[in-house]
Amino acid sequence: MRPWLFVAFVATTARAGPAPDEITLATKGGANLAVGGPLDAETRIQLGDLVAVEATPRDHGGDAMKLCLEVTSSAPEVVEVRRAAGACDEPRVFVLAAKKEGTSRVRFGARGTWREVAVIVSP
């Protein structure tokens, strides 16, 4: 199994708590994506470009949960993921930077709930 490389360390809280029902991803700009729109399961970025993403864990009722997220990139040499400065549980904004041509699967997760997108970097 191909190991997931740890990119942006945001620890899941140690104390027990409910897992989010889902994690939603909304763009905050970049890569010619509409601000506030969802990040598609397959997203294309041109080499050298970037996109900012707000990831939000949500409970069963759809409300945002105050949780930190763990984010990994399967190929960090292709897509580097960095969390914006500040508290890890609010806001949860990440910048996906297209550093090399290829594909990377980027996962956002907390307490066992994951959301994955395939980021394709084109030349």
Add this chain to the structure above:
Amino acid sequence: MAWTRRATTLASAVVMGGCFSANSGGCDLSSGNGLLGGNFEYRCRSGADPGCDSTAVVSYGTPLPEAVAREASFGIAYDGRGVVDPVSSTVVRRDQGWFRANRAGPVGFVVDDGTELLDAVRLTIVEPTRLVVEPVPTASAPASRGEVGRLFTARAVSYGTKSSGEIRLAGALPVTWTIDPPQPAADTSAPGWVTFHPDRAGTLVLRASFEGKLTGELLITVVPSGTPPPDAGSDGGDASVDADAGEDGGGS
């Protein structure tokens, strides 16, 4: 010279924040021009860059240039702190502390404080398709004509095409200068910028060439030293200058 974007209000800067180009998909109206709300500052390497006036820096809060020419030098700073890096060093390279883009298209920059990501921003790089040589009035030579022995300054400005049509591109473009007849001690050390002291009265042709594909020419009438300036209100002797002559739109 005044750069009209200087006059842009803070309100319009906020409107432009996060949506530097027409195809960025929308705007975040809540903050500065960075994707995460901070303010990036565009810096000019020389007075040749139409992205700034001759003071070479765009103030905080002003919109970033709509597009920068491929291969042109430019700078990006952030709130006076952090280190700004391009997303890809193969697309945007460093050149003596400035940036230069290798190809047209969107390019991203991130800034961090050594540990944490502070903000990110995007610029659009456009292929130059037209080159124009412009006279640059200075304190010692306010009129756009030459005078024997008096400093004459000109710059090469490029234009490119976006979906909105042809636009003036920011960035100091490295060009090769030729002056006919040759002038002694012409200074071409700054990209896109040339200064010299005309050594004789008559007509000079100042030519800029970019990668051997684009050329721009400026026809300069040089008057004898001590010639009175043109009549007030004649707009600086425009008849002696043909700023658009000779451009070649054959860029790749």
